[in-house]
Amino acid sequence: MKVWVGGGLSELENARVSVLDHGMTVGDGIFETVKAVHGRPFALTRHLERLTRSAEGLGLPEPDLDEVRRACAAVLAANPMPLGRLRITYTGGLSPLGSDRGADGPTLIVAVGETARRPDTTSVVTVPWTRNERGALTGLKTTSYAENVVALARAHQHGASEALFANTVGQLCEGTGSNVFVVLDGELHTPTLASGCLAGITRALTVEWTGAKETDLPFEVLDSAEEIFLTSTLRDVQAVVRLDGRGIGEGPGPVTTKAMRVFEERSAADPNPKSV
Numbered sequence: 001m002k003v004w005v006g007g008g009l010s011e012l013e014n015a016r017v018s019v020l021d022h023g024m025t026v027g028d029g030i031f032e033t034v035k036a037v038h039g040r041p042f043a044l045t046r047h048l049e050r051l052t053r054s055a056e057g058l059g060l061p062e063p064d065l066d067e068v069r070r071a072c073a074a075v076l077a078a079n080p081m082p083l084g085r086l087r088i089t090y091t092g093g094l095s096p097l098g099s100d101r102g103a104d105g106p107t108l109i110v111a112v113g114e115t116a117r118r119p120d121t122t123s124v125v126t127v128p129w130t131r132n133e134r135g136a137l138t139g140l141k142t143t144s145y146a147e148n149v150v151a152l153a154r155a156h157q158h159g160a161s162e163a164l165f166a167n168t169v170g171q172l173c174e175g176t177g178s179n180v181f182v183v184l185d186g187e188l189h190t191p192t193l194a195s196g197c198l199a200g201i202t203r204a205l206t207v208e209w210t211g212a213k214e215t216d217l218p219f220e221v222l223d224s225a226e227e228i229f230l231t232s233t234l235r236d237v238q239a240v241v242r243l244d245g246r247g248i249g250e251g252p253g254p255v256t257t258k259a260m261r262v263f264e265e266r267s268a269a270d271p272n273p274k275s276v
């Protein structure tokens with residue numbers, strides 16, 4: 001396995017980042033997970049746009065996107081696999097204790113891991129903790145993911161694969177690594193970005209390709225939704241068939257099935273959909 005670090009490719013066992021990297025000591029970093037099908041990254045342009053927005057939000061230097069693209073291409077070429085998750089990590093860099101960000105500049109790491117296609121259906125749980133819709137990090141894809149790790153562990157304890165958060169004003173927000181869509185009276189809705197959810201790339205494409213409405217939704221819509229599905233880079237569109245142990249359908253309902261089909265067809269036809 002070869003990874004990109006320090007400006008070039010290294011064998012994983014030789015790849016080194018300082019133990020005092022600000023990404024490690026205080027979680028001062030951002031990341032992207034990009035799906036790669038037979039070495040071809042999906043929606044890379046959109047992921048790099050979000051990486052740039054996250055860097056700006058965190059006050060990190062603007063990433064050199066030519067280098068990031070070169071790193072992604074090199075890592076994918078060095079590690080052929082049918083379905084990969086490309087991970088781009090960009091941190092504050094080496095920072096001696098007691099100092100701010102390192103003078104040596106940011107750290108860029110690109111790695112890829114083989115992944116399996118996610119099942120079409122899944123179980124989710126709700127968690128009692130809230131997402132802050134007005135925090136300094138709201139909407140940024142930072143490496144400060146410990147809260148998501150805790151919530152996902154709760155989901156796994158209950159035999160589910162994802163946990164759903166409300167925001168601090170009781171609205172439906174998102175999962176630990178996914179956005180959420182609900183069907184209400186036959187219409188497809190997803191929470192607005194003002195809910196504090198991440199601007200998921202799969203979410204945006206699903207909205208564009210299905211005409212789903214972005215709506216402020218009370219968390220309780222989960223109880224009355226006719227269908228629920230999740231979107232994320234590694235899931236695409238995934239139907240929720242159990243919520244907190246309650247069955248909500250035998251399989252994907254009609255609106256979800258259509259969204260799955262549309263997503264599959266459109267993403268195959270255009271592997272690098274530009275922002276609208």
Ligand code: PLP
Binds near residue numbers: 174177178179197
């Ligand atoms: N929300 C959170 C918190 C995430 O971490 C992710 C992806 O990892 C998503 C939503 C889905 O975003 P995307 O579709 O860009 O993968």
